[in-house]
Each structure stands twice: as structure tokens, then as C-alpha cells.
Amino acid sequence: MHEVLHDQLLSMARYVRDPQNSMPPPGIETRRLAVYRQLFFGNMESLLSGGFPVIRASLGAEKWRTLVDTFYARHRCQTPLFTEISGEFVDFLAEGGGGSLDLSPWVVELAHYEWVEAALLLNDRREPAHDPEGDLLAGEPLLSSLAWPLAYQWPVTEIGPNYLPQEAPEQPTLVLARRGADKKVHFSRLAPLAHALLTSLQERSCSGRQHLNALAEAIGVEPESILPQGLALLENLRAQGVVLGTRA
Incomplete structure (x- = not known):
């Protein structure tokens, strides 16, 4: 029973992350899965838009959405904390994760520059x-x-x-x-x-x-x-x- 539930959850997670390349879990309407997809992706897109407004404006709405979609589908974050997702996005770009999108070479450095502000605001290291x-x-x-x-x-x-x-x-x-x-x-x-x-x-x-x-x-x-x-x-x-x- 536990193994079946585990497989169902993994199948659902894969589909929500990347519906173009994953099969939906059996027994769940794709219409309902689309609602989950929109909720999760919408939260991620909103979070990254707030953290990287210059990149978003510079790339344009369509290319920006494709970039976030690629990040959401391919990158495996090492933290569950929303406050650290921006750093994961910077790592994704630095590792060439957006290579297939033909991004301008300055995107990686601009992402780091925009991330620095949030990183310093959240820095709690004691002197x-x-x-x-x-x-x-x-x-x-x-x-x-x-x-x-x-x-x-x-x-x-x-x-x-x-x-x-x-x-x-x-x-x-x-x-x-x-x-x-x-x-x-x-x-x-x-x-x-x-x-x-x-x-x-x-x-x-x-x-x-x-x-x-x-x-x-x-x-x-x-x-x-x-x-x-x-x-x-x-x-x-x-x-x-x-x-x-x-x-x-």
C-alpha cells in the first residue's frame, strides 16, 4: 500500500513539474492535474519574478516563462526553503541549465547581481x-x-x-x-x-x-x-x- 502511494506521488510530482515529458498518474483527470500545475508553477514564477525583475523585463514575458519552466522541470533544488530558491536559480544558470534557450551571456552575472540583494538582506551571520x-x-x-x-x-x-x-x-x-x-x-x-x-x-x-x-x-x-x-x-x-x- 505504501509503495503504491509512493509511486503515485512521484508520478504526480513528475507530471506537475514537466507535463510535456511525463505521464500523468492513473485515475486522475488531466484537468485536475492542470490546476495543481498552475498553482505550483504560478508560485515559482511569482517568486522568481520578484527576485529577478531586471532579467524578467530584459528577456520578455515569453522567454522568461520558458526559462522558469525549464528551471522548474530540470533543476533539483537542495533546499525546501522558499528564501533560498533564488540562490538555486543562480546555480542553475551558472551550471548552464538555460543553455538550450540561447540566453545572452550576461544573464548569469545579472542573476547573481540581483540575487546579492536578497542574500544580504537575509544574512544572519554574527560578526x-x-x-x-x-x-x-x-x-x-x-x-x-x-x-x-x-x-x-x-x-x-x-x-x-x-x-x-x-x-x-x-x-x-x-x-x-x-x-x-x-x-x-x-x-x-x-x-x-x-x-x-x-x-x-x-x-x-x-x-x-x-x-x-x-x-x-x-x-x-x-x-x-x-x-x-x-x-x-x-x-x-x-x-x-x-x-x-x-x-x-
Whole structure:
């Protein structure tokens, strides 16, 4: 009895996900199954439309619906949480799940850029112990977990229905996404040096002086030549709450 019910539920789930390539469970009218299909798919489409409004507007209603339909039919989510479905959609695109739809190459990066806002809003990670007044050169500057330096090949901050680039620009789009004290997510463009410093803070644990020395070496200048500018940048980032201070 349990095996029969299990098979029926799996058959129904397959049909609701992908009615074009699945047989309906026996004994249930396709008219009734269509109601379930519309309810489930409608919820998914509504959820993703709210999370990726720029992609939806840029692709157009028909192509967007086809993309969501493909995601719903083919992707196997690793979480039952609605708040994490957007991340699953980003993974689906990054893994080439929309390849059969001939999507523009910027779609993957734009999806990530749109997802970042929700990810930061829902981020509940606690900041580690730190000294907000610590010496940013001698100590280890601590980047807030609510501040993410981002780099994109495509101009994700500009893409929309009225601007659909055919070629990626020579320079990447460097962005800082952060959740402020007002509980809102703010995006700002970054200069290459600022992005490099923030990425270094994100990836390495060392003193501020060591971070700046590594940057100086990377761009082929003496450390003393960028030290004043680098320290001023660190202090400015601390004033914004991007750098918390130094690790305790």
C-alpha cells in the first residue's frame, strides 16, 4: 500500500513539474492535474519574478516563462526553503541549465547581481569579536560579513530592457554591495585599488600593512607610495561600517 502511494506521488510530482515529458498518474483527470500545475508553477514564477525583475523585463514575458519552466522541470533544488530558491536559480544558470534557450551571456552575472540583494538582506551571520578602534595598519582589518566586493565581466549595473549589450566591455564592473545600519542593501561602484584591497581583506588574514604591501607588489610600486592612500581608504571604509575595526 505504501509503495503504491509512493509511486503515485512521484508520478504526480513528475507530471506537475514537466507535463510535456511525463505521464500523468492513473485515475486522475488531466484537468485536475492542470490546476495543481498552475498553482505550483504560478508560485515559482511569482517568486522568481520578484527576485529577478531586471532579467524578467530584459528577456520578455515569453522567454522568461520558458526559462522558469525549464528551471522548474530540470533543476533539483537542495533546499525546501522558499528564501533560498533564488540562490538555486543562480546555480542553475551558472551550471548552464538555460543553455538550450540561447540566453545572452550576461544573464548569469545579472542573476547573481540581483540575487546579492536578497542574500544580504537575509544574512544572519554574527560578526566576530573585534576592536572598532584598532590600529588598521598594525592590526588585522576585519571586513564586515555584510559587505561583499564583487567583480563582473558584464556591466550588470546598467543592463535592462533598453540596454542589452552584445559584447563585454574591456574593463570589469567592480561593485561593493553592503547592508547598512538602515537594514537596506546599498550598491556602489569601486575603483580597482579599492576592490583589490577589499578582496584581499576578504581572502587573507594579515595586518593592514601586509595587505597594502601585497597590493603594492602586485601593481609594481614601492609600498611607501600607496601607504597614505591605502590607510585613508581603510579609515574611510571603517567610517562606513564596511571595515569593522581590527580582529580581537
